[in-house]
Amino acid sequence: MTSLRDTALRKIQGIAPRFLPFADVATESVPLSRLLRLSLFQVTVGMALVLLVGTLNRVMIVELAVPASLVALMIALPLVFAPFRALIGYKSDTHRSALGWRRVPYIWKGTMLQFGGFAIMPFALLVLSGYQDAAEAAPWIGQSAAALAFLLVGAGVHTVQTVGLALATDLVEIEDQPKVVGLMYVMLLLGMIGSALVFGWLLQDYTPGRLIRVVQGAAVITIALNLLALWKQEPRDRARANRVETHPEFRDAWRLFVTGRTAVGLLIVIALGTMGFGMADVLLEPYGGQVLDLSVAATTRLTAVLAAGGLVGFAIASRVLMKGHDPLDVAWWGALIGLPAFGLIIAAGPMGAASMFVAGTAAAGLGAGLFGHGTLTATMRSAPRAQVGLALGAWGAVQATAAGLAVALGGLLRDLVLGLPGAESFRAEAAYTPVFTLEFALLLMAAVAIILVRRKQARLSQTVSYVRSQDRPGPKAVSSDTTPPDRRPTGGEPHDHRRLTAL
16 A cells, blocks of 8 residues: 555656646755645635635625625725735845744734634625615624725735745745746636635525635635645744844835836736736626626636636746746737637627637636736846845735726726616626726737837847946957046946047
């Protein structure tokens, strides 16, 4: 029996690097089993995203009859904490604790915030909808309780994901950091797929009581998986705890991150593409339920389809990037794939074709996976070595902020169309088509922005190559500069006055 087990384990270890993207990042000191265990925090994040954007979104709009604009606002509330992801990453880079930990305290705080939000969320939603005895409660009670629940979960997700990714990059060599972050995001997608399938199965016969059990079960699973993920991952460093270190202020660190590179243009690309892919998140399941008459279980499984498409996109991007292709090219192809994807989604409503809707959803996931991995890798490569947490935080902050704005805007546009005079005579898909069309336009803008960033990168590369060529050893220049060497400016810009004429 022991020999059979050992043989099976060797087979699995041999297969994993081939079929699991980024598995080649594992080393003897950091085996794949340790990285996969650490990635469990991404499973809990994926579970939270499925609940917020998928299951609860559909249940609140369709079963609990909560206005879509209010639902979109609730789901977008975690946006409040999104801009702080860069600050959270910076703080975890510079944190001091008695045990020398930097990442663990922040991940645990984020886990507790997730747990607290999930613990009160189902009851808050029932009060918000006025279910049974809650109909006599003041409206502000349900609204404030639901807002608090969504805020807690959002703050926890942002903290856990940002610092967890930074911890993952701490465990490997610098050149392998983009790979390990990619592995973490593959596990996020797998967590979303598994959670969507399980939630769809548990809520196949929907009742409010079952919803309460599902959400509170998610709270307990979050605590358990994150504790298992953290166990003996970050080494204790008492020398670091006793060492006096000086770090730049956050403002100075951020200025260093964005100065002299294409970081700002890259963040604009991330914002446009994320809004293009994310605006439909709050509307895909209601669209399937109201326009195509899909059940709660069927629309919940749509999240699995979307995540599966994203997983395929990440796998393809991994293969392409390992061959040396530019990550922005990968992101560009992702944005282009999103254009026909939303074309299929728009056409599925008038044609009543559920299969076309599912195909469009899968294609949107594929494009989002390519775009997300491309922009993530580009951001990682643009960061100085000491600013990994800040770079990941900046990427996450822009992505989460753009996603939150997109979700809120999508819900508001839908309700605005439904509020137009004569809206009762509109076709069922009329409230959704403008949102999907706007996503099409945003993805087109993202593709154009990538082209502009690539051109700027090419110009900067040419400038750097020219400066380096001037700095190479060669015939000495004859210069009329009489400034003492210790007073001369440094840098080596192309117009350096020390290189006037060559022999």
